[in-house]
């Protein structure tokens with residue numbers, strides 16, 4: 380909901396403090412253009428989601444059902460209600476617990492309320508990215524906890540985020556420990572234009588300023604992740620007029636994503652699917668999936684088991700393999716499972732259910748990923764085929 384006043388084209392002179400992580404890229408490559416398109420169209424079909432309206436509350440329910448469909452439970456979701464204009468509206472908070480620092484949070488957020496129009500860019504685009512990140516990180520353990528937050532009341536002056544900071548962040552005892560707030564607002568681009576750059580926003584506010592240096596560090600990392608995990612280029616600018624600002628004022632460390640080609644249709648009836656660039660949003664989602672894995676620090680690496688009993692007991696042989704793989708479970712109660720073989724682009728090459736002997740004779744020589752899944756437990760290991 381804002382105008383880009385000044386920006387500096389980021390030229391990439393900064394030293395890479397992080398390197399490419401193939402595991403992060405494997406997950407990032409699973410972002411689905413089909414899903415992005417569906418989220419955007421469903422969001423649009425919900426109508427004009429003015430804070431407190433029926434459409435606004437229907438959007439809340441739609442969001443909640445999306446998270447449940449990804450495998451999250453009711454217990455993972457909390458509702459933070461507030462009153463606007465005599466009507467109740469709600470922020471939705473989905474929490475995913477970290478393995479090493481369960482009480483330290485990465486917040487990835489964006490508003491879902493709209494004004495005047497259906498808001499498919501502002502901010503159905505950010506909503507779609509957050510949904511796709513939540514879907515893909517569902518079964519990935521991270522060291523830090525993650526909160527996915529869909530705010531309401533943004534268009535009336537950041538009401539939802541301000542309410543959350545004062546009534547939840549500061550009302551938690553001890554105060555909620557936030558590692559980083561990543562806000563995503565209006566990342567839809569403009570149909571028919573070359574949308575190949577995203578603006579990454581750092582805190583340049585002097586009130587307070589003590590959190591600025593850390594924001595700069597994280598924003599540099601965000602830019603790095605954009606380059607590593609998507610085809611987009613980056614532009615560095617400053618944060619303003621969106622839901623990260625109440626966090627900023629509270630002394631938290633913030634960063635953000637905003638479109639570089641700025642839509643002329645925000646807050647109008649023409650902010651629709653037909654006027655944005657869904658492929659741009661797909662690329663933003665890929666970048667964000669990479670960045671959130673980096674910020675929340677993925678705990679599980681290839682060939683490292685998740686600390687859960689069933690998965691711990693899984694192995695396969697031979698490795699390297701040639702014509703077939705034999706799956707084996709050391710604690711043998713496991714009967715219902717799937718085993719999927721993908722390449723490093725995330726393309727599924729084989730998927731079997733409850734089979735312990737897997738025919739791989741059609742696979743070319745190379746390295747693949749084998750993902751074994753029981754219930755919500757997942758482990759991925761490298762398969763060498765010779």
Ligand SMILES: [Zn+2]
Pocket residue numbers: 380490501502533564565
């Ligand atoms: Zn917005």
